[in-house]
Amino acid sequence: MPETMRCLVKHHAGPGLELTERPVPEPGPLEVRIRVTKAGICGTDRHIWEWDDWAASRIPVGIVTGHEFVGVIDKLGSAVTNYKVGQRVSAEGHTTAGVDYNSRTGNAHIATDTKIFGIDRDGCFAQHIVVPAENVWPVHESIPDRVAAVFDPLGNAVHTVMAADVSAKTVLVSGTGIIGLMAVTVAKAAGASRIFATDINPPRLALAKKLGAIEAYDAREGDGWIEDVRRQTRGEGVDVVLEMSGAAGAFDQSFRALRNGGTAALLGLPAKPVTFDFTEHIIFKGCTVLGINGRRMFETWYQMEELLLSGRLELDEIITHEFPLSEYRAGFETMISGEGIKVVLGIG
Secondary structure, eight states, X not given: OOSEEEEEEOOSSSSXXXXXXXXXXXXXXTEEEEEEEEEEEOHHHHHHHHTOHHHHHHOXXXXXXXXXXXXXXXXEOTTOOSOOTTOEEEEOSEEOOSOSHHHHXXXXXXXXXXXXXXXXXXXXXXXXXXXXXXXXXXOOTTSOHHHHTTHHHHHXXXXXXXXXXXXXXXXXXXXXXXXXXXXXXXXXXXXXXXXXXXXXXXXXXXXXHHHTOSEEEEGGGOSHHHHHHHHTTTTTOEEEEEEOSOOHHHHHHHHHHEEEEEEEEEOOOOSSXXXXXXXXXXXXXXXXXXXXXXXXXXXXXXXXXXXHHHTOOOOTTTEEEEEEGGGHHHHHXXXXXXXXXXXXXXXX
């Protein structure tokens, strides 16, 4: 076993990451060590790469980044008995001590002491990662590595869709970024009756239609699309909004496209505080608003696996590029430029 490993580190308080060598970590008694095979680049990793205000206030210099991955267990902690060396696994990227109110009542995904791989503790852009055994998720043999590597964002999409109860309902997906596109195919698989999508990226809108949206609107072209949605929904508006963009204008438009008494599930993160008409959009509309954070631990993982095994999710055109770890700069540039949608790094 080599004593060192290659990993991507936030090496300084500024843009970029550095490929370097670190000692291979050792698992504690209740941990497992995983040899990482593939890892996904996500929007959070972009923030860290670009070193924006959020990253500068949140990310410790020197940390190994990354939190979406699949790999193979290569060492067990002394007290771990329910996994075995050689087992293919992924892992939930949020850890908690399991002692606060939410952890003890089935809502550990919003625990007050949550720590995140690649943000609060070393992550998966490395040849090896150590994780708590309770976070390990065995990967079904039918699910390929390139899909298992992106369980994290797919879980966000599944959580958003499932929380909103989309079956037999009309749905608006606001924002067709990576998770928004995943939400389209998840909503279709979950039984949404008709799906509409909005964004400002024409190629992403075209892909949303391929994945199951019956209409895909360019939000830069004004509010006419809202009236078109209303015409197709008995003049009422959609039953469900899945807001995935975090764009200030999208919040206003989405709620105007939502029917009275509808449900809005909000996953997108605004870059700064937004002005919003609570009176018209929420109180008078009598709608239900759901704040969505991460994935339910581990209900969402079971739902995600079953949807994948059903064969109804279409992810091949969302996972567009794969680069070896040595070409990580090209991977990040492809993702940031928009040329790629979901980019995966081959680690080992």
